[in-house]
Amino acid sequence: MNAPLSPIAFDVDSRRPVPPEMVAALKARFGDRCSTARAVCEQHGRDESPIDVPPPEVVVYCESTEEVAAVVQLAHQHAVPVIPYGVGSSLEGHLLAVQGGVSIDLSRMNKLLRVNPEDLTVTVQAGVTRMQLNREIKDTGLFFPIDPGADATLGGMCATRASGTNAVRYGTMRENVLGLTVVTASGEVIHTGTRARKSSAGYDLTRLFVGSEGTLGVMTEVTLRLYPLPEAVSAAICFFPSIDAAVQTTIAIIQMGVPIARCELLDPNAVRAVNRHDKLTLREAPMLLMEFHGSEAGVAEQAATVQDIAREYGGEDFEWARTPEERTRLWTARHHAYLAALQMRPGCRAVTSDTCVPISRLAESINASVEEAEGAGLPYFIVGHVGDGNFHLAYLIDPHLPEERETAERLNLQMVERAIQLGGTCSGEHGVGLHKMGFLVTEAGEGAVEMMRTLKRALDPRNIMNPGKIFTL
Amino acid sequence: MNAPLSPIAFDVDSRRPVPPEMVAALKARFGDRCSTARAVCEQHGRDESPIDVPPPEVVVYCESTEEVAAVVQLAHQHAVPVIPYGVGSSLEGHLLAVQGGVSIDLSRMNKLLRVNPEDLTVTVQAGVTRMQLNREIKDTGLFFPIDPGADATLGGMCATRASGTNAVRYGTMRENVLGLTVVTASGEVIHTGTRARKSSAGYDLTRLFVGSEGTLGVMTEVTLRLYPLPEAVSAAICFFPSIDAAVQTTIAIIQMGVPIARCELLDPNAVRAVNRHDKLTLREAPMLLMEFHGSEAGVAEQAATVQDIAREYGGEDFEWARTPEERTRLWTARHHAYLAALQMRPGCRAVTSDTCVPISRLAESINASVEEAEGAGLPYFIVGHVGDGNFHLAYLIDPHLPEERETAERLNLQMVERAIQLGGTCSGEHGVGLHKMGFLVTEAGEGAVEMMRTLKRALDPRNIMNPGKIFTL
Numbered sequence: 001m002n003a004p005l006s007p008i009a010f011d012v013d014s015r016r017p018v019p020p021e022m023v024a025a026l027k028a029r030f031g032d033r034c035s036t037a038r039a040v041c042e043q044h045g046r047d048e049s050p051i052d053v054p055p056p057e058v059v060v061y062c063e064s065t066e067e068v069a070a071v072v073q074l075a076h077q078h079a080v081p082v083i084p085y086g087v088g089s090s091l092e093g094h095l096l097a098v099q100g101g102v103s104i105d106l107s108r109m110n111k112l113l114r115v116n117p118e119d120l121t122v123t124v125q126a127g128v129t130r131m132q133l134n135r136e137i138k139d140t141g142l143f144f145p146i147d148p149g150a151d152a153t154l155g156g157m158c159a160t161r162a163s164g165t166n167a168v169r170y171g172t173m174r175e176n177v178l179g180l181t182v183v184t185a186s187g188e189v190i191h192t193g194t195r196a197r198k199s200s201a202g203y204d205l206t207r208l209f210v211g212s213e214g215t216l217g218v219m220t221e222v223t224l225r226l227y228p229l230p231e232a233v234s235a236a237i238c239f240f241p242s243i244d245a246a247v248q249t250t251i252a253i254i255q256m257g258v259p260i261a262r263c264e265l266l267d268p269n270a271v272r273a274v275n276r277h278d279k280l281t282l283r284e285a286p287m288l289l290m291e292f293h294g295s296e297a298g299v300a301e302q303a304a305t306v307q308d309i310a311r312e313y314g315g316e317d318f319e320w321a322r323t324p325e326e327r328t329r330l331w332t333a334r335h336h337a338y339l340a341a342l343q344m345r346p347g348c349r350a351v352t353s354d355t356c357v358p359i360s361r362l363a364e365s366i367n368a369s370v371e372e373a374e375g376a377g378l379p380y381f382i383v384g385h386v387g388d389g390n391f392h393l394a395y396l397i398d399p400h401l402p403e404e405r406e407t408a409e410r411l412n413l414q415m416v417e418r419a420i421q422l423g424g425t426c427s428g429e430h431g432v433g434l435h436k437m438g439f440l441v442t443e444a445g446e447g448a449v450e451m452m453r454t455l456k457r458a459l460d461p462r463n464i465m466n467p468g469k470i471f472t473l
Numbered sequence: 474m475n476a477p478l479s480p481i482a483f484d485v486d487s488r489r490p491v492p493p494e495m496v497a498a499l500k501a502r503f504g505d506r507c508s509t510a511r512a513v514c515e516q517h518g519r520d521e522s523p524i525d526v527p528p529p530e531v532v533v534y535c536e537s538t539e540e541v542a543a544v545v546q547l548a549h550q551h552a553v554p555v556i557p558y559g560v561g562s563s564l565e566g567h568l569l570a571v572q573g574g575v576s577i578d579l580s581r582m583n584k585l586l587r588v589n590p591e592d593l594t595v596t597v598q599a600g601v602t603r604m605q606l607n608r609e610i611k612d613t614g615l616f617f618p619i620d621p622g623a624d625a626t627l628g629g630m631c632a633t634r635a636s637g638t639n640a641v642r643y644g645t646m647r648e649n650v651l652g653l654t655v656v657t658a659s660g661e662v663i664h665t666g667t668r669a670r671k672s673s674a675g676y677d678l679t680r681l682f683v684g685s686e687g688t689l690g691v692m693t694e695v696t697l698r699l700y701p702l703p704e705a706v707s708a709a710i711c712f713f714p715s716i717d718a719a720v721q722t723t724i725a726i727i728q729m730g731v732p733i734a735r736c737e738l739l740d741p742n743a744v745r746a747v748n749r750h751d752k753l754t755l756r757e758a759p760m761l762l763m764e765f766h767g768s769e770a771g772v773a774e775q776a777a778t779v780q781d782i783a784r785e786y787g788g789e790d791f792e793w794a795r796t797p798e799e800r801t802r803l804w805t806a807r808h809h810a811y812l813a814a815l816q817m818r819p820g821c822r823a824v825t826s827d828t829c830v831p832i833s834r835l836a837e838s839i840n841a842s843v844e845e846a847e848g849a850g851l852p853y854f855i856v857g858h859v860g861d862g863n864f865h866l867a868y869l870i871d872p873h874l875p876e877e878r879e880t881a882e883r884l885n886l887q888m889v890e891r892a893i894q895l896g897g898t899c900s901g902e903h904g905v906g907l908h909k910m911g912f913l914v915t916e917a918g919e920g921a922v923e924m925m926r927t928l929k930r931a932l933d934p935r936n937i938m939n940p941g942k943i944f945t946l
Contacts (some may be wrong), residue, residue, distance in 0.1 A: 013556060022916040032776075041860065050754060052733055053583075069689075073723060116833070117830035117833065118728065118832075118833035119832055119833045119834070119896075120727070120728070120832070127575035137668070145719060153632070157820065160673055161671075161672075161673040161677070162542070164672055164674070167671060171648070171670050174671070174680070175644070177650055178710065184920075184924065188920055190918065190919070190920040190921045190924060191917070191918060191920075191921060192921055194893075194896055194897055194898045194916065195831040195896035196636075196643050196829040196830055196831060196861075196862055196863075196892075196897040196898045196901065197829065197831075197861050197862055198636055198647070198829055198861055198863065198898075198901055198903045199634075199829060199898035199900060199901060200633055200634040200635070200642060200684055200827075200858035200898075200900040200902050200903055200905070201898045201899050201900045201904075201905055201909070201912070201913055201916055202648065202684070202905055202913050202915065202917060202921075202922070202925055202943055203681060203685055203689075203925045203928060203943075204634070204677075204680045204681060204683065205685065205917075205921060205924060205925070207647075207677045208676060208677060208680070208681055208928075209682070210677065211673055211676065211677050212676055216676075227730065228728070228729060228730035230730075255591065255701070256701060257700065257701030257703075259732075279748075284655065295774055295900045296769075297770055297771075297773050297774060298767075298770075298774065300712040300767075301768055301770060301771065324801060326932070336533070351696060354673075356669040356670065356672060357669055358589065358594060358668040358669060358670075358708070359591075359592055359593070359670070360589070360592045360755035361592075368884045386669050388669075388671055389669055389670055390669075390671065408601065415937065419669075420667075423592075423667055423668035423669070424672045425668055425672035425673075426674050427672060427674045428669065428671055428672060429671065429673050430673060431673045431674075432674055432675055437673070437887070440672070440674055440675050442662070442714050443667065443674055444665070444675060445663065447657075447661055447662070447664075448664060448675075448678060449661040449675070450662045450664055451657065451932070452675055452678070453930060454826045454932060455676060455681075455928065456930050457931070458927050458928060458930070458931030459924070459927060461927075470675055470676075471675070
């Protein structure tokens with residue numbers, strides 16, 4: 001075992017071995033889709049977080065809800081942890097086997113089960129990724145807007161209540177999941193929600209599972225809302241004399257109710273990284289990358305309004321991405337920002353913040369964070385879904401220098417405390433995982449966290465569903 | 474006690490008396506804000522449902538979260554039911570004291586606590602009504618869109634996950650509640666959510682309480698999203714040769730992604746009722762009452778698109794409500810439809826359906842219901858938030874004629890079964906209450922309902938929070 005890089009508390013004594021008879025039962029049922037190979041387990045014991053934990057003991061590749069239920073029934077019987085795995089793109093240690101156990105790989109559950117373009121809905125298996133979904137429904141004239149940076153699975157996106165660049169207009173996974181198929185902690189299969197747009201029928205189990213990070217059950221099928229592709233789309237870049245000016249512009253856009261579809265901030269460090277990674281030649285200045293959706297006239301009107309606002313804050317004339325290819329190139333670069341920045345410091349890892357605040361407090365929140373980052377002398381970059389009040393400041397730390405991690409974590413904590421004080425949250429879209437358990441208590445209060453624990457104990461009395469995440473029991 | 478009008482099962486033997494020492498403690502603390510007067514209790518033991526149940530034994534008028542907590546602590550200690558009460562406008566028996574107990578009247582908790590126009594949020598006490606809220610924030614240029622027919626309290630609207638005429642554009646209470654203050658079943662006070670637009674920090678307690686119908690805790694404060702008043706608003710009426718034509722038009726509007734703000738169906742019976750009640754002279758034909766929000770140009774464009782669609786289905790030229798006063802008159806009439814219809818048959822009560830289906834199945838759902846209603850020979854009317862796939866068919870029954878109730882309930886059941894088969898829900902916005910407990914099992918399945926029971930038992934082990942609603946324990 002490597003020494004943990006992280007100050008995160010996890011207790012190797014709490015690891016629960018997978019008994020040989022359970023491994024045998026899994027091998028009997030799944031054949032070579034059940035693996036205990038070191039490389040396979042290690043691959044499933046990592047995510048994008050800078051935390052190192054010993055891997056799970058077993059990986060099972062499931063191909064149906066029934067197979068997931070079979071694994072969970074065995075785990076329930078033996079009180080062994082199970083951790084659902086999509087593509088491993090979570091950022092906060094969600095996938096790490098802090099108590100050992102079995103990784104359930106859902107990536108082969110990658111079928112679209114029911115496309116209902118006439119209802120603007122689709123039902124997918126949890127292992128379908130967001131890009132695959134949009135590729136496969138392209139001919140319907142519809143799209144699914146939620147786009148975290150990575151090409152995550154829809155199941156993973158449900159688990160972390162993901163959002164991305166379109167959330168300012170289309171909402172997050174919270175607003176866009178209509179229903180779920182869930183394998184409960186005892187290995188039963190239940191269905192939540194319906195294909196209707198709204199419902200007042202009983203407790204909102206769908207939204208209890210969305211954001212539960214695998215701790216209450218395994219989501220195996222997801223019914224989603226889709227949206228008609230807009231008649232017109234235009235993307236614009238606007239450079240600003242300062243980050244503050246870009247943020248003030250964003251605040252005004254939201255306060256005026258402009259239905260902007262995307263409104264992303266990149267600081268000069270982020271621009272430099274994507275320039276290098278995606279061979280672009282953007283000016284390395286604070287910029288907003290925006291997109292407008294609507295009718296031809298509506299898009300023109302929105303853009304004119306936003307250009308006027310931007311000018312008031314010293315923003316320059318918009319530069320337009322006029323063709324779909326240019327737009328794709330820009331947004332692809334934006335989605336690569338995280339990976340691009342990692343490459344700016346070879347061998348580094350990122351300590352990423354994810355605060356989200358009420359829109360009027362965003363400038364205060366970002367400006368203070370920039371000042372701290374500049375003072376710290378660590379490489380960093382900022383990207384932000386600023387229309388939502390959400391931004392990520394990531395420190396690029398050398399994993400071999402504990403003092404760098406310490407500085408980054410200390411400044412991260414300051415950012416979170418400030419966000420909470422401003423009426424905001426420690427996590428806009430990445431989730432709590434291992435990394436933010438302390439922040440959650442600060443934000444929600446011990447009473448609310450204790451209620452979460454009560455729910456967890458009720459639905460998962462043997463504590464087998466991704467144990468040790470979100471809160472300590 | 475009156476003989477119950479309803480086929481709803483409730484067991485008078487399950488009534489739990491309020492012990493004299495608890496009544497004494499409440500009187501000592503609340504003085505004349507604690508009442509056991511028969512008239513007061515009876516008023517708090519009714520809602521708009523056609524169900525009669527003996528009233529609660531005690532009513533307490535609370536003025537703060539702390540006072541609510543004090544009542545709940547006593548109730549917890551004595552294992553006595555508590556039922557939160559706003560203005561009594563729920564439709565499914567939510568307020569009925571099927572197990573006796575204490576009604577907590579929240580109507581005096583009617584203050585706006587924090588208006589944050591710069592963040593488009595407001596925090597209100599649970600007893601603030603939707604109209605009061607909009608009156609008090611008028612000067613901010615913002616509004617809160619959710620509008621059930623009655624002038625309900627925001628607490629009550631949270632409890633039933635209410636929506637109304639604007640939900641097609643602005644969502645329901647599910648999408649518009651950012652956070653809550655809740656008194657738990659043990660009388661503790663917790664806070665859920667933040668003022669940020671989105672969050673991935675832990676379980677979504679906010680949405681667990683929204684729609685929980687008072688069965689998990691008492692919501693005492695609510696933080697809501699607000700929206701800028703649109704630059705331009707226009708309302709139009711369109712008459713159609715048939716209900717089917719109006720519904721087909723609606724389906725096409727939604728499928729094309731027109732961002733219509735309101736899209737309401739009234740059948741000729743509903744039009745007749747509002748004509749008489751509100752002294753209007755609308756033609757008594759199937760009609761859509763629509764509203765468009767946006768810029769001047771955007772509204773004109775949306776309206777032109779919808780007029781084109783309507784014509785394809787035989788819809789006539791739009792009639793415009795050009796002034797704010799005309800618009801208010803029309804929408805007020807729409808909101809009066811329920812009361813107006815009740816007055817069409819003096820002494821009647823309404824048995825109301827609330828199904829919601831995927832949009833493409835709406836015509837099928839409404840047409841079959843109309844056919845059944847015509848065949849039944851009972852007076853009825855239809856109003857519908859058709860843009861959501863949601864409509865209400867209400868039978869006006871003579872409460873002294875059990876056969877009328879039986880017919881209405883039988884046809885209601887048929888509507889619900891059809892909606893569920895079409896991928897929809899038994900309740901779009903009214904909630905389950907007493908009336909739809911059976912429907913919920915049909916819709917969600919025994920496994921999901923059992924999970925709801927597990928949550929209820931975990932959060933309310935003494936079963937004191939509005940017991941006997943949503944499901945039987």
